[in-house]
Amino acid sequence: SLRKILIKGGTVVNAHHQEVADVYVEDGIIVAVKPNIRVGDDDVTVIDATGKFVMPGGVDPHTHLAMDFMGTRTIDDFFSGQAAALAGGTTMHIDFVIPVNGSLSAGYEAYVEKAKLSCMDYGFHMAVTKWDEIVAREMEIMVKEKGINSFKFFLAYKGALMISDELLLDGLKKCKSLGALAMVHAENGDAVFEGQKRMIELGITGPEGHALSRPPLLEGEGTARAIRLAGFVNTPLYIVHVMSIDAMEEIARARKAGQRVVGEPVVSGLVLDDSGLWDPDFVTAAKFVMSPPIRASGHGKALQAALSAGVLQLVGTDHCVFNSTQKAMGIDDFRKIPNGVNGIEERMHLVWDTLVESGQISVTDYVRLTSTECARIFNMYPRKGAILVGSDADIIILNPNSSFEISASSHHSRLDTNVFEGRRGKGKVEVTIAGGRIVWENDKLKVVPGSGKYIERPPYNYLFDGIDKAEGNYLNSLRAPVKRYKATT
Ligand code: URP
Ligand code: ZN
Ligand code: ZN
Numbered sequence: 143s144l145r146k147i148l149i150k151g152g153t154v155v156n157a158h159h160q161e162v163a164d165v166y167v168e169d170g171i172i173v174a175v176k177p178n179i180r181v182g183d184d185d186v187t188v189i190d191a192t193g194k195f196v197m198p199g200g201v202d203p204h205t206h207l208a209m210d211f212m213g214t215r216t217i218d219d220f221f222s223g224q225a226a227a228l229a230g231g232t233t234m235h236i237d238f239v240i241p242v243n244g245s246l247s248a249g250y251e252a253y254v255e256k257a258k259l260s261c262m263d264y265g266f267h268m269a270v271t272k273w274d275e276i277v278a279r280e281m282e283i284m285v286k287e288k289g290i291n292s293f294k295f296f297l298a299y300k301g302a303l304m305i306s307d308e309l310l311l312d313g314l315k316k317c318k319s320l321g322a323l324a325m326v327h328a329e330n331g332d333a334v335f336e337g338q339k340r341m342i343e344l345g346i347t348g349p350e351g352h353a354l355s356r357p358p359l360l361e362g363e364g365t366a367r368a369i370r371l372a373g374f375v376n377t378p379l380y381i382v383h384v385m386s387i388d389a390m391e392e393i394a395r396a397r398k399a400g401q402r403v404v405g406e407p408v409v410s411g412l413v414l415d416d417s418g419l420w421d422p423d424f425v426t427a428a429k430f431v432m433s434p435p436i437r438a439s440g441h442g443k444a445l446q447a448a449l450s451a452g453v454l455q456l457v458g459t460d461h462c463v464f465n466s467t468q469k470a471m472g473i474d475d476f477r478k479i480p481n482g483v484n485g486i487e488e489r490m491h492l493v494w495d496t497l498v499e500s501g502q503i504s505v506t507d508y509v510r511l512t513s514t515e516c517a518r519i520f521n522m523y524p525r526k527g528a529i530l531v532g533s534d535a536d537i538i539i540l541n542p543n544s545s546f547e548i549s550a551s552s553h554h555s556r557l558d559t560n561v562f563e564g565r566r567g568k569g570k571v572e573v574t575i576a577g578g579r580i581v582w583e584n585d586k587l588k589v590v591p592g593s594g595k596y597i598e599r600p601p602y603n604y605l606f607d608g609i610d611k612a613e614g615n616y617l618n619s620l621r622a623p624v625k626r627y628k629a630t631t
């Protein structure tokens with residue numbers, strides 16, 4: 143029989159509109175959204191959402207589950223990471239496929255295996271870490287046959303994932319020709335390498351050396367360079383994990399000039415500051431190590447303001463978790479602390495509390511920043527990111543009057559610490575429906591490994607609309623070449 147759910151009396155919120163209505167779901171799809179739906183059936187699960195918000199499940203644009211990185215592997219896999227996500231109101235994520243020895247297809251095969259554990263829907267981005275004819279051809283296969291329409295280029299992690307400007311240009315051109323979105327990790331990797339040597343020479347080997355070695359200006363430089371090179375190629379660009387005012391201001395400037403640049407802050411960068419890196423306890427300090435670093439207080443507030451002003455477009459997490467024993471690989475040298483923090487379970491709550499509860503954004507903006515904009519940018523809208531007839535039944539019910547509290551002792555991730563330990567706030571996700579199944583209710587998870595679907599994302603993207611015709615772009619600003627005649631004497 144059909145799986146039927148009727149959500150009654152809540153305020154249904156989309157990115158453009160909110161109204162009190164019922165939502166009726168059959169077999170994983172939303173089939174009606176209107177007031178006073180009556181279903182004459184007794185096998186319908188009815189949920190009363192009076193006084194609560196009924197919203198599209200969160201879509202997290204940036205995660206690293208079961209990633210091999212810095213000599214170890216992130217401890218949340220596609221099951222535990224997704225279970226944590228569902229408990230926090232996120233119903234889909236896009237993870238980064240890391241190539242195997244530079245091979246995109248080998249990386250893709252490995253991630254297809256890892257994702258078999260999935261209990262919610264997911265998509266893939268792909269990192270590009272070297273360049274040759276094979277890689278160029280593999281990018282085309284990923285876009286045309288595998289549903290991957292976004293590629294990440296790392297300007298940092300020298301000696302590992304870092305690429306040259308030459309490769310970035312090749313990659314940007316290829317993305318443009320395929321209609322795929324280029325993404326960058328924007329820090330100057332050569333300068334970071336130099337900064338790290340300086341710290342070690344000064345005898346600064348602890349986690350604070352991580353922040354000191356790669357200050358905001360190096361993120362500003364990487365962001366500015368990537369934006370300018372994308373402008374030169376005239377293709378859209380997505381800046382992942384925007385952590386500083388320096389990077390945000392580059393994005394603001396480019397967008398004001400009409401360039402198609404998207405900026406993604408992550409929840410750690412929005413709500414934390416760098417003080418934890420100076421904690422005398424190594425484990426406590428090391429849990430804050432991620433790249434680009436969590437910045438001094440003031441940056442997070444500015445990023446929040448940029449989100450509410452529309453300078454930045456969506457919120458990710460960069461969920462990339464290593465437990466205390468893994469972090470201890472860098473006990474004598476911060477350069478060996480595996481980089482990454484949690485967020486997949488906390489994002490929806492912290493964005494609500496920090497931005498909606500504080501009055502900085504509206505509830506419709508909340509849906510846009512946590513769900514709809516991600517679905518649009520990565521070409522999954524309105525299947526994802528909306529409560530509309532025909533959309534996937536990925537739905538959350540948030541009670542603005544109940545509260546959440548974050549702790550490693552109660553979260554669902556495998557991580558033994560939590561970078562947001564002790565934070566509490568207003569607004570709790572009480573019910574999560576994913577693929578038409580109630581997976582989170584009464585603080586209990588009911589998840590099934592293997593039930594998540596891979597979401598293919600076709601190459602075309604609204605970001606490309608008329609790009610070579612847009613006024614003021616680089617190509618159009620070139621003057622016509624001069625035709626020269628042979629001189630006659
Ligand atoms: O520290 C981080 N961000 N780890 C994950 C890899 C990346 O750069 O996104
Ligand atoms: Zn309406
Ligand atoms: Zn990165």
Ligand code: ZN
Pocket residue numbers: 204205206460462
């Ligand atoms: Zn990342």
